[in-house]
Structures are given as C-alpha cells and as structure tokens.
Amino acid sequence: MQSAILQPVPSHGVYLTLDKLPEVSVLQALHCIQQLELAEQHVIGIGAALLPATATAKIAAFPAMAGPGVTVPSTQADLWIWLRGDEPGPLVVEAQMMAAELSECFDLIQQTQAFKHGSGRDLTGYEDGTENPDGDDAVSAAFVGGVGDGIDGSSCVAVQQWVHDLAAFSLHSQEQKDNMIGRRLADNAEFDAPPSAHVKRTAQEQFEPEAFVLRRSMPWAESAQAGLMFVAFGHSTLAFEQQMQRMAGIDDGIVDALFQFSRPVTGGYYWCPPRSAAGLNWQGLNLTA
Template sequence: MAGPGLELPATPAALWIWLRGDDRGEILQRARRIERILAPAFCLEETRDAFQYDGGRDLSGYEDGTENPVGDAAMDAAIVGPDCPQLAGSSFVAVQRWLHDLARFERMPADDRDLCVGRRRQDNEEIDDAPASAHVKRTAQESFTPPAFILRRSMPWAAGNRGGLMFVAFATSFDPFEAQLRRMLGIEDAIVDALFRFTRPQTGAYFWCPAMHAGRLDLSPLRL
C-alpha cells in the first residue's frame, strides 16, 4: 500500500506465533520446541522480543492503545461472531514492526511531539485542536464508515540501540486495518499521518487466528 511519498512494506509469512510470559528463558525453550515440531515444513524467518514499558507506554513515552474497546465491545471488535458460523470465534490479525527514529524524535520540541500524536504525553489528554495530520485524528475508529474498530495488543521492542513498536491488532476482518492505513498514508485526502515524521514500519503481514474448541485449534475452515 502506498500514499504520497510513502510505501508500506508487505512481508507475508505462512505462520505467526506469539509466545507470552514473564520468564524469558522459559519462552526461549518453548520457542525451540515449537521450531523443532514445525520443521522441516516451516523455516523460522524472524523472531522479535517485545516487552512492557512504563505501564503500557510506547518507547516514545506516549500511552498505547488508549482508544481500545473494552468488555463486550472488545470481543465484538476482535472476534468473529455467530453471524458467520464458519469463522465464528476466530480473528484476523495485523502485525507490523515499526522502527522509531528516537534521536530525531528527541530533537523535536515537546509541543511538536504532542501534535504529531494528538495527545499530551504528560497526561494523555487528547488535544482538541490538533491538526488533521495528528495520529489520533487519522485513526479515530468511529470516524470511518463503517467504523474501523480494532483491538490493539502492541508492545515495544528493542535490539541494541534500536527500538520501536510491534504493532499487533485483532479485528473481525482485514477491512478496519486497511481503512486506517489508507487514511494514515493520505491516500484519500493527501494528509499524511504525522507519526511518519519519526517512525516507519519495517514489516507488515496479515494472519488469521483460528478459534479454540475443546482446548484445540479449530482448523475446520481450512478443511484440515
């Protein structure tokens, strides 16, 4: 997908696995076991360690996922409902690895940083008169037709002195992701999301997460 002066990378893969836990060593051992089970049908392409930072903030210091739906609304946004019996209980997920130019970000005046995001870093309050390019203005989920609700589960990542955000978001189809990305890129109105001033995605892939039935993955939609 491309917009004025920008192009988002597409890096598809056959399988995506997300391991979570507090013990890094235990996660490593689980990852090695899974890799052995899947070989030789699957070859490991990339791994990326992510972590929680400062109570749920991005490495930029801003809170992430502020507009996430909660409760039943979160389920409705992320999990396919009974109106689509074949896919009920499953989810569609978008995964992107964003690389922040932290040095450039730190050189920006504090007010400019806030206007890029559309929120004040100090108290997370939305800036009502933020420019149309502010990230919160570009991605306001209820402003799309139909609304583009997603459930974000993003986490920061770091390697050496480089870092950014592993953007992970779930929805009932790929349409909400596509709608938000198109607006961020300014495809419809040529207004590019100000977030691109200090961060860019390095990868981008879509996956389908099967439902769980009786403690096992339900792969019947794939006729497996």
C-alpha cells in the same frame, strides 16, 4: 476464541514468523501446526497461503501501500505465533523449541523479542491503545460472530514491525511531540491537534463503517534498533486497512505525523482460528473437501 487475545499485554513476548517449506503441502503444514501443544496464553495465526481454496475462513495477503513520500511494505508470511509470558528467559527457550518442532514443515523467518514498557506505553513515552474497546465491544471488534461455518470465535490480526528513530524524535519540543501524536504526554488527553496528528488520522469512529480494532502492541529493541510491534485484532482486516490507508495519506494526501520518526518494515495478515479444550478448531478450513 483464542482467549489470550482479550488478555492484557504481558510483561514479555516473542513473535515468530515462519514460511512453509516449498516441498511441503498445505495439508502437511496444517497438520504440523495441529500437532503443536500451544499453551492458552499464546496466540497463533495462519496466512492466506495456508488456507485451502475451499476454506470459509478466507483472509487475503497483506497489501503493500504507498502514499505521498511513504511506503507500507508487505512481508506476508505463512504462520505467525505470539508467545506471551512474565519472564523473557522461558519464552526464548520455548520459542527455540517451537521453531525446532515446526522445522519439518516451516522455515523460521523472523524472531523478535518484545516487552511491556511502563503501564503499557510506546517507547516515545505515550500510552498505546488508549481507544481500545472494552468488554463486549472488544469481543465484537476482535472476533467473528454469528457467521457459523466453524469460524465463529476466530479473529483476523494485522501485524507490523515499526522502527522508531528515537534520537530524531527527542530533538522535537514537547509541544511538537504532542502535535505529532495528538495527545498530551502529561495527561494523555486529546486536544485540537493538527490534521496530521496520529490520533486524528486513526480516529476509529470517523470511518464508514467504524474502524474499531483491539490493539495488543508491544515495544521491541534489538541491537541499535527499537520500535513497536503493532498488533491489531479484528473480525476482518477492513478496519485496519482503512486506518492504514488514512495514515499513509492515500485518502486525502495528509500523511500521519508518525512517519516523521517511524516507519513500518514488515506487514502481514493472519487468521487466528477458534480453539477449544481439544485444541485449534479447523472446521472453518473444511479440510476434508
């Protein structure tokens, strides 16, 4: 598996999103990726358009969604890379070098710098990922296992950039804020919040099957905008999709209160292949077929 997925959120991160150049074939693009010297602390994911029709590790493109008064956009790209580190400077340099190395096959669509806020909080001040599974449960939630065909140890990741209106959020009372999130800021404890509270909308055990994911989200800020880079790993994309549909009110018409002060502006699914000491394991792509 890509072991960095299980590691705690780093102090700093850079997200790269890239699209294959039109004149480049899928096999050429995958060869370019294969040549990357990706350090173990980083994570890489491949979009559906780069997975050959013969691939056993199929993943669909991110679906756009619409609920009562809200939209969830799809901005599916071909390649996603999460660079992780302790200092922002070296990551920025590494990101530029990596984008240049991939430029023969890929066009850089977006580069976003992120950071750890306090002990791992969203910019609203609330803890992020409180319900993350631990230990073996984290492995079961985040990685494919027992399938064979060269894809055991791979993972599927859902990536969204959310833009917060922190000024609007600040105008609410503490009680109103807690009711939006479903946890008290003071002690991070759940309480009997309204049905629209984010925690109630996304309670992982309420779905069938249970929708457990491993969240590795990080805050971001650029110019006058800021928010959360939502990143959730799963053995498939089903768990995330169930939660997102519930948040958008598609199931029952109740929209997650998160939409009162935040909105997603990107959305993509990526397959994170397993890796060994020799690098990424492409066996699940069946490239020779």
